[in-house]
Amino acid sequence: MLKRTRSLFFAVIIMALAIAGCSSSDDDSAARSGTPGGPATPESEVAFEKLLSSQGLALVKKVEVSGDKGYLAAFSGKYSQGFNQAGEAVGPKPKHCLILTGKPYSMGYQAATLLPEEAYGMLTDFMLRVGLSQFARMGIKLPTEGAKALEIYALLYDMMADLAWMVEPQVPAYLRQEMQGFADGMQAAGYKDIDYERLLVMNQAIDGTFFFLGAVMGYVEETDANRDAIAKARETFRIILKLSGEKGEDARKFIEQRDIFLLPQFGCNEFVVSGAVTVGGETYHGRDFMFDSADVYQDATCLMVFLPEEGYPFATVAPPSFVGQSVGINSEGLSMGQDVCMVGVMGETPGLSSMLVLRDVLQNCNDLDTAVERVRNTTRGIPWIFFIADDETDEQYGSGVELETVTNQLEIIGPDALPFWQQLLYAGYIVRLRGLDTDDLTADGFIDRGAMVRSAHWIYPDAFKDGLPQLEPQDFIAYEDRYNRTTNFPDQIETDEDVLAAANHFIIPRLRMLHFEPIIYLAYGPGGALADSVWRYENMLAYIDEKRGQIGYFGSGDYPETGSAGWIIDFLNTQRDYPWFYRDKDKDGTLEKPVNCNVEGHHVIMNNTKRQLKGLFGYMQDPWVGVDLGNFADWYNTYKP
DSSP states (O other): OOOOOOOHHHHHHHHHHHHHOOEEESSOOOOOTTOOSSOOSHHHHHHHHHHHHHTTEEEEEEEEETTEEEEEEEEEEEEEEEEOTTSOEEEEEEEEEEEEEESHHHHHHHHHHHSHHHHHHIIIIIHHHHHHHGGGGGTOOOOSSSHHHHHHHHHHHHHHHHHHHHHGGGSOHHHHHHHHHHHHHHHHTTOTTOOHHHHHHHHHHHHHHHHHHHHHHTOBOOOTTTHHHHHHHHHHHHHHHHHHTOOOSOHHHHHHTSOOOOSOSEEEEEEEEOGGGBGGGOOEEEEEEEEOOTTTHHHHOEEEEEEESSSOOEEEEEOTTOSSOSEEEETTSEEEEEEEOOOSOBOSSOBSOHHHHHHHHHHHOOSHHHHHHHHHHSOBOSOEEEEEEEEEEETTTEEEEEEEEOOSSSOOOSGGGSOHHHHHHTHHHHHHHHTTGGGSSSSSSSOBTTEEEEETTOOOOGGGOOOOOOOOTTOHHHHHHHHSSTTOOOOOOOOSTTEEEEOSSOOSHHHHGGGGSHHHHHHHTTTOHHHHHHHHHHHHHHHHHHTTTOBOSOOSSSSOOTTSHHHHHTTTSTTSSOTHHHHOTTOSSOOOSOTTBBOSEEEEEEETTTTEEEEEOSBTTSOOEEEEHHHHHHHHHHHOO
């Protein structure tokens, strides 16, 4: 087992807190005199009450941690209710907003103590259910409750903990401090089984899961640094197979013998529109986080506003326990999301998780150039798509970029990562790539520190266009017929410099070829991932094209106005054109779930120009809620010491 040690830094932090002490309260008392931190004067509290009222929020509770105050508010008259995955009626429950201020440790402590029950559900039930349910997508049926489920989960958790500790030194210090604060806040709230490791595992779990599967599949190159972890991953998988009653012990053979969808159940849709496409030329970023709720996430999620002592304020939609984030917009008008995109090559470690990468960019970057560079320079082990938008138009990139990334721990130039026999098979494609190298946005056309940039300014190369007519987005079956094979190169459909969209497939041909690896092919070919991803990508663009020049932000009500950017990103809502997508994924004509089923993840629209965010989370017919981040940032900057 890998050695698990907290850094000396955390020992110092804990000692300092023991000396300084922490306090929490539900009244309006100010912070202790002379204590550094966030706004604490009576004047600031009055201004804050007015700010909340202007945002449609009412204060529920507040806590103070070493002079920094955190607030729990509820959207007045806005509630969440619907039917969960078990078919049970839930709600009405308040729609919450967390406002966290000050130092990293303080913000973590505030979040935990303001919504401890929701956080505990995420750190226990959610982690167990999601961890076990993903194996079903590989044809391995595991129990999700009872003694055997706990035994299997203990194996998985121990594996994920090893992988998390492997990369813990790479986690920025301020994020480690926030996780420690969160763990200590949970302890103070009475949840004694929650510690720093649990927060670390939660925030590295997605990338850790991919690395675990990559290790057992042979996608991770063995080195002195990871040899023990790879061996343990394979042994853990073997034991899980045995406990499940499945025959066989070799993971790759097990998967190759099944027609499966290898990817864990995550998917996403994103777009950015600006300029002549929108009303008034504003910039909007839409983000649909397609995420397994495990019947926990939808009831724990809230809107969050982070007002850090150092770095840029930002807003997000997430459950408490997510220190890393899946979406957000900062006070500089920069927004970001991330999308799953699997290939058959990984780094020697999981690297910093995609959610922590995203959080780090939001808090520290103010434009596309600095964001792209920060992603490239952060140690990453797992392939991802990072989608970034900005209120200001960049000369090179426009209003947004799709960063198509692989690990930056290895020197990868593209098809060289495929098995040699496939390089021979696809030699014709490789020759075509050589002619494109000088036309790409990178200096030499290759992959720059594990990333290539696709923006609306980038033009899809003629050499890889298939010449086939564009499909009708309403005809899902046509996409399955075309894309359920491995050698397709889906085009970039965007032809307008004010539009960019992404789903879960690489479009740049050099990276698209990495989907051809034999096992990944099972997901992107017969497994249907490519057809589904291209279908979602082209649907968004069809809506955008239809409403070009008329696209506003959201409208004035609780639900997105038809034709608005919020309406476009909400296209998979069960009340819209494709009710079968979440109510019956097999599309056999039977809609088994009610219309008001839970949202798998969340739908978010951001106005980069005005620093606003609105989100749908909880249940499909819930009202959307949102905040004006600029107003919160102004309050914090006015009153902080």
